[in-house]
Amino acid sequence: MSENRYGLNKNLAQMLKGGVIMDVTTPEQAKIAEAAGACAVMALERIPADIRAAGGVSRMSDPKMIKGIQNAVSIPVMAKARIGHFVEAQILEALEIDYIDESEVLSPADDTYHIDKTKFKVPFVCGARNLGEALRRIAEGASMIRTKGEAGTGDVIQAVRHMRTIQSEMRRVQSLREDELFNTAKELAVPYDLVKYVHDNGKLPVVNFSAGGVATPADAALMMQLGAEGVFVGSGIFKSGNPEKRAAAIVKAVTNYNDPAVLAELSEDLGEAMVGINPDEIKVIMESR
Amino acid sequence: MVIAVLAVQGSFFEHERILDRLGVEYFEIRHKSDLGRDFDGLILPGGESTTMGKLLRELDLFDTLKKKIIDGLPVYGTCAGMILLSSRLSNDDNVYFGTMDMTVRRNAYGRQLGSFETVADVKGIGEVPMVFIRAPYIESIGEKAEALATVNGNIVAARQGNQLVTSFHPELTDNTKVHEYFLSMIK
Numbered sequence: 001m002s003e004n005r006y007g008l009n010k011n012l013a014q015m016l017k018g019g020v021i022m023d024v025t026t027p028e029q030a031k032i033a034e035a036a037g038a039c040a041v042m043a044l045e046r047i048p049a050d051i052r053a054a055g056g057v058s059r060m061s062d063p064k065m066i067k068g069i070q071n072a073v074s075i076p077v078m079a080k081a082r083i084g085h086f087v088e089a090q091i092l093e094a095l096e097i098d099y100i101d102e103s104e105v106l107s108p109a110d111d112t113y114h115i116d117k118t119k120f121k122v123p124f125v126c127g128a129r130n131l132g133e134a135l136r137r138i139a140e141g142a143s144m145i146r147t148k149g150e151a152g153t154g155d156v157i158q159a160v161r162h163m164r165t166i167q168s169e170m171r172r173v174q175s176l177r178e179d180e181l182f183n184t185a186k187e188l189a190v191p192y193d194l195v196k197y198v199h200d201n202g203k204l205p206v207v208n209f210s211a212g213g214v215a216t217p218a219d220a221a222l223m224m225q226l227g228a229e230g231v232f233v234g235s236g237i238f239k240s241g242n243p244e245k246r247a248a249a250i251v252k253a254v255t256n257y258n259d260p261a262v263l264a265e266l267s268e269d270l271g272e273a274m275v276g277i278n279p280d281e282i283k284v285i286m287e288s289r
Numbered sequence: 290m291v292i293a294v295l296a297v298q299g300s301f302f303e304h305e306r307i308l309d310r311l312g313v314e315y316f317e318i319r320h321k322s323d324l325g326r327d328f329d330g331l332i333l334p335g336g337e338s339t340t341m342g343k344l345l346r347e348l349d350l351f352d353t354l355k356k357k358i359i360d361g362l363p364v365y366g367t368c369a370g371m372i373l374l375s376s377r378l379s380n381d382d383n384v385y386f387g388t389m390d391m392t393v394r395r396n397a398y399g400r401q402l403g404s405f406e407t408v409a410d411v412k413g414i415g416e417v418p419m420v421f422i423r424a425p426y427i428e429s430i431g432e433k434a435e436a437l438a439t440v441n442g443n444i445v446a447a448r449q450g451n452q453l454v455t456s457f458h459p460e461l462t463d464n465t466k467v468h469e470y471f472l473s474m475i476k
Contacts, residue, residue: 008404011422011461015335015368018298037344039298039337074381074395075337076423098401098423121402248347255297255344256319 009123009143012076012098013207016040016144016230020220020251021209023047023234025065027072033237036247040076040098042232043069048105048152049235049274052284057107060088063095070095078125083289084110086119093122099144100124102137104289105151105234117141127211129162129287131169131198132188138206139191145204147228148287149212152235154276156213156222158287163210163226173198212287215240215274217253217267224257241271290475293318293328295354297344299336299369303460307468321349330363330475333370335422335458338395341369342385351385358388363451365471371454372425379428389449390431397426397443397456411438411446411455414470419445419457426456 019039024030030041045061046054060081070077076098081088083102088109092100102115104127117124118141127148128134134145147166149159173184173195181199185192197205210228214220215236223231231254233247240246249266256262292308294301296317308315316326331354333341345351358364358374366374373385375393398404404422411417412435419440427444430436438446438455445456453474459467 004406008406008420008422009401011420011458012401012404014300014303014461015337015422017300017302017336018296019337019340034339035343037298037340037347039340070400075339076401096400096402123401248343251340252344252347255348259320262320 005121006141006143010206012123013125013144016076016209017207018254019230020247020254021078021230021232022237022247023232024069025238027068029238029243030069030072030077032244033247034073034075036244037251038075038247039230040078041069041073042078042080042101042234044080047235047238048286049154049239050152051105052152052277052282059106060085060091063091066092066095066097080106081115082106082109084108084113084115086115089115089120089124093120097122102126102142104148104286108289114140125209127287128166130165131173132190134166134204134208135188135190135194135198138194138204142206144207144209146209146211146232149210149214150285150287151212152286153213153278153282154215154236154239154274155278156215156219159210159213159223160226162287163223163228166204166208167227170198170202170204174202214250215276216270217249217263220250220253221257221263224254230254236274239274241273246270246273290330290472291315291326291328292330292332293323293326294332295334295341295370297348297350298340299334300458300460301332301334301336303458304332304334304367304468307460307465311465311468311472313472318350319348324350324353330365330471331357332471333364333366333373334460335368335370338369338372338385339383341373342383345373345385355386355388358386358452361451363453363471363474365453365468367455367458367460368422368424371427371456374452374454376431389447389452389454390433391447392428392430393425394428395425396423398424407440409438409440409445411467413437414466417459417464417466418462419459420461421445421457424456
């Protein structure tokens with residue numbers, strides 16, 4: 001991947017900032033998401049809550065289903081490949097997908113190696129729980145990061161933990177002397193120039209969204225106040241009582257995340273939130289993938 | 290001089306960084322209460338036009354901003370901002386402010402694989418680096434508007450009185466010339 005292409009891919013993520021990316025499983029849901037103000041959609045066969053319920057191996061979606069969603073909306077369409085499954089990624093690139101999510105929500109295909117994302121022209125977003133993970137994915141060619149959270153639970157606790165961890169680790173790196181950065185690069189197992197970037201700028205060199213467990217407008221605003229540049233909402237919308245209304249409310253909450261009066265107004269009367277499950281009570285922990 | 294930057298979604302921070310470099314005061318518009326402040330110019334940033342168009346209406350910003358633009362407020366739209374100002378979209382039934390006499394094609398270069406960079410001349414500005422991200426272009430332009438730049442035969446910058454639009458994103462480069470040109474439109 002040329003420098004130029006990587007820059008263009010990082011810049012697409014810039015355009016998504018301040019927005020909400022929604023999981024959708026059908027063209028109809030994609031249209032609802034677009035009408036509600038989603039800045040992009042994630043096309044997948046089953047939302048994470050249903051992946052949990054179904055069990056078994058979870059894979060890349062059927063290209064036919066992805067194409068149906070690409071034809072239904074004008075906003076960017078993302079799709080998930082299994083961690084390390086570079087052929088699924090090649091297939092998604094052939095579909096001219098706008099962003100590939102190398103995602104822990106699907107069953108990992110490789111327990112050692114992630115996809116070498118520098119070999120692709122299309123951009124990748126990857127999950128991370130801490131600064132080391134985020135910078136390793138960026139070194140592999142990710143042009144956007146999302147904190148992992150714990151997908152399909154409707155419980156925001158892991159998303160909060162991961163965002164706080166990354167933010168506090170970045171503040172620590174900023175506070176170091178320059179001659180201490182080499183050792184930090186060693187500790188995090190990441191290239192020195194990425195550590196130097198964080199030291200000098202106090203942020204990741206790519207856009208950082210939050211994901212995994214966001215179910216309410218308040219959850220979305222919480223993640224924004226903790227430093228997210230935008231939010232992925234998976235099961236939280238189409239597992240709720242009134243997807244249209246909840247989706248639109250979460251979009252507005254991300255714009256006005258610092259305005260409690262607006263948040264109060266748009267949190268009203270949204271119907272039932274997704275039931276949710278506590279990460280302590282589930283068998284499959286996706287974040288550790 | 291104070292510039293308002295529409296900050297409901299998208300790449301508004303990068304415009305603010307350019308304004309910082311040029312030493313220009315600005316504030317963000319996210320909510321109706323922000324419209325109570327006086328401002329001399331408006332920037333509509335890149336992002337998703339469907340998202341921004343919906344938020345403009347639902348946050349009750351649309352009518353006030355449209356009236357200000359019609360009344361002559363200098364406005365600069367990049368990418369999605371160009372779509373918001375266009376009076377016609379060739380591949381979409383939506384029209385937003387519709388104050389600029391032109392027909393714009395959304396996602397005119399296709400999906401993300403079609404995004405590209407180039408350098409080209411802009412009338413009255415000179416050569417500038419241009420970053421196109423899932424960009425629109427102007428298919429045809431009305432009599433009231435003037436084309437300022439073309440790339441591969443397609444119009445990618447135009448002006449109509451108080452309104453300036455570019456398909457590309459100068460805010461994603463280090464070049465401040467287009468923003469300086471916009472500021473010169475503010476008397």
